[in-house]
Amino acid sequence: MRLLKYFPLAVENIAVRKLRSFLTMLGVIIGVASVLTTLGIGRGASADIMRDIGSEGLTLLNVESGTYSGDSWTSARPLTMADVAALSDHSLHPDIVQVVPLYRHYIFLSNGENNSYIEVVGTTAAYAAIHNLELAHGRFLTENEIAQRTKSVVIGADVVQRLFAGADAMGQSLSIEREPYTVVGVLVRQGWGRIGNLDGSAIIPLAVAQDRLRPPFTPHRHRGEYTVSAIHVNAVSIERLDAAARQVEQTLRLRRILTEDEPNDFTIDNQARLLERANSVAATLTAFLAGIGAISLLVGGIGIMNIMLVSVTERTREIGLCKAVGAHNRDILVQFLVEALVLTLVGGLIGIAISYGLAEIAKNFSSPDFPLVVLIEPGSLAAAVSVSAACGLLFGLYPAIRATRLDPIEALRHE
Amino acid sequence: MTGLSPLIEIRNLTRTYHIGRTALHALKNVSLTIEQGEYVAVVGTSGSGKSTLLNILGLLDRPTEGTYRISSQDAGELTDRQRTTLRNKEIGFVFQEFNLLARATARRQAELPLFYAGVSRKESRRRALDALAQVGLADRAEHRPEELSGGQRQRVAIARALVNSPSLLLADEPTGAIDTQTGEEVMTLFEQRHQEGLTLLIVTHDREIAARARRVITLRDGEVISDERRPEPAAAR
Numbered sequence: 317m318r319l320l321k322y323f324p325l326a327v328e329n330i331a332v333r334k335l336r337s338f339l340t341m342l343g344v345i346i347g348v349a350s351v352l353t354t355l356g357i358g359r360g361a362s363a364d365i366m367r368d369i370g371s372e373g374l375t376l377l378n379v380e381s382g383t384y385s386g387d388s389w390t391s392a393r394p395l396t397m398a399d400v401a402a403l404s405d406h407s408l409h410p411d412i413v414q415v416v417p418l419y420r421h422y423i424f425l426s427n428g429e430n431n432s433y434i435e436v437v438g439t440t441a442a443y444a445a446i447h448n449l450e451l452a453h454g455r456f457l458t459e460n461e462i463a464q465r466t467k468s469v470v471i472g473a474d475v476v477q478r479l480f481a482g483a484d485a486m487g488q489s490l491s492i493e494r495e496p497y498t499v500v501g502v503l504v505r506q507g508w509g510r511i512g513n514l515d516g517s518a519i520i521p522l523a524v525a526q527d528r529l530r531p532p533f534t535p536h537r538h539r540g541e542y543t544v545s546a547i548h549v550n551a552v553s554i555e556r557l558d559a560a561a562r563q564v565e566q567t568l569r570l571r572r573i574l575t576e577d578e579p580n581d582f583t584i585d586n587q588a589r590l591l592e593r594a595n596s597v598a599a600t601l602t603a604f605l606a607g608i609g610a611i612s613l614l615v616g617g618i619g620i621m622n623i624m625l626v627s628v629t630e631r632t633r634e635i636g637l638c639k640a641v642g643a644h645n646r647d648i649l650v651q652f653l654v655e656a657l658v659l660t661l662v663g664g665l666i667g668i669a670i671s672y673g674l675a676e677i678a679k680n681f682s683s684p685d686f687p688l689v690v691l692i693e694p695g696s697l698a699a700a701v702s703v704s705a706a707c708g709l710l711f712g713l714y715p716a717i718r719a720t721r722l723d724p725i726e727a728l729r730h731e
Numbered sequence: 732m733t734g735l736s737p738l739i740e741i742r743n744l745t746r747t748y749h750i751g752r753t754a755l756h757a758l759k760n761v762s763l764t765i766e767q768g769e770y771v772a773v774v775g776t777s778g779s780g781k782s783t784l785l786n787i788l789g790l791l792d793r794p795t796e797g798t799y800r801i802s803s804q805d806a807g808e809l810t811d812r813q814r815t816t817l818r819n820k821e822i823g824f825v826f827q828e829f830n831l832l833a834r835a836t837a838r839r840q841a842e843l844p845l846f847y848a849g850v851s852r853k854e855s856r857r858r859a860l861d862a863l864a865q866v867g868l869a870d871r872a873e874h875r876p877e878e879l880s881g882g883q884r885q886r887v888a889i890a891r892a893l894v895n896s897p898s899l900l901l902a903d904e905p906t907g908a909i910d911t912q913t914g915e916e917v918m919t920l921f922e923q924r925h926q927e928g929l930t931l932l933i934v935t936h937d938r939e940i941a942a943r944a945r946r947v948i949t950l951r952d953g954e955v956i957s958d959e960r961r962p963e964p965a966a967a968r
Contacts (some may be wrong), residue, residue: 641844
């Protein structure tokens, strides 16, 4: 490519004025670094949310009694074990594979030395499967323990931290409502941002919870049936999620004898919707921050144009000479464009290096409670490089055209 | 060399500058013919139109009226591209102030016309070093202008002017900014190339320099007032 022959010349011209070239590049460096870093933070956060929600399974439906409108819950008659049994009928709900009831209560929990206010969740063995729970130590509650109403408990990472100061909790005893439970498993830390974070939870067999725990504001039984706080429904696939939701809705409306013009007095949420919502918040924030970065890139580009114009004036005599000895207008144009291009590309590359540096630094400030992950994707890199190149071409064009318009005689006479 | 078509032929050439409302005639109705291989000095006081004539002959400027034919081509009908190519290949320029690139080495200065002619880097390098050797600067090829004396700088400029083996060399006060001794060396370099067939046109106000030429054209107020030819000195042959 003939264009290549202009590069050594451009590099030479840039290298001769080191300080000025660096200051010129600074705008692009800051612009590229800030765009990449903010995009990276956005991507990191969104990947975090994706992972958190994603690990709960996108095929999940969360069913709760009451409706949420604006900022308040309207409570209604509770969901009961009879609802769970009804939803478990596979012939009526062909798109549902699993139905898991939850019975939740926030209480003080003690191991004799330390107390902590935590969420106790009563559920069945299938809970671990539908939420892809991973255990750091031990195991999850077994079918047998659930059926036998064994006083076993699986605890989250924060509970281990608070009650056992991070020491080995396996086989230790915990007191829930003055009764001892044996720790049979410890969950892997799940982190902040997760919907339904279990790090601060203790999980016990459903029937035990229903028997021993008395959450306020919720009747313990309803029409003779034990109540549940929520029902998690697992659909056969993401494609069948909406169909599964309709099947749940239909059954619950029938069971609650809602007439056609009455709205649902229960809520069915799906994780995909939560994911979308969380992602759109992250995307808006990212776009806003990246926009600020883009503005600094624009300012950097204008800085380049300014310096290139100064450079054209300074080198007027040189341009005249080049024209006299045979430089075509195209040569002069390309020469200045390549110079602007090299300035912005080098600036862009330095900006990329800095954003990687910032990503490394960010890792040190990241904690499970406040994950700060700067995720720089190849797509963002390609965009940064091409945007800075485009900046060089765009902002180098006017000075380059100015250079080609110089009259060689006037230029040679220029002092 | 006579018998061939003339290298330069200008007819009724006029160049007018407009400064505000006043028209300034830098050249008035000038007609000249220069054959290939001539050695011409153009003399005159400053403001006589010498530089304007040189610029037009060098295809850097266009006449307001009249025709200019170079190598039988009508310069007025050439496109900018063709004029640039012609400057690059057929014409060498030497200026009073050298006009070197401030930061490039002597070799890079000499390579410049070849760069724009699209000659490969390797070939450019070879020819530039060759041209520098011919002006006695083989050992200064990697020096920058600030490391060279005035005479050396002018010799770099001459190497640049000659690197493309042009048929016409235009020099504007080539000895004006250097001492007499170095000026003598520069003139000797020109004359050696003239012996090899190069057409020389030197603009000067130095009578001694002009006296070395075979033909002296004197301008005053934009007009040719004398055009003298003299026999070649026996010593040159």
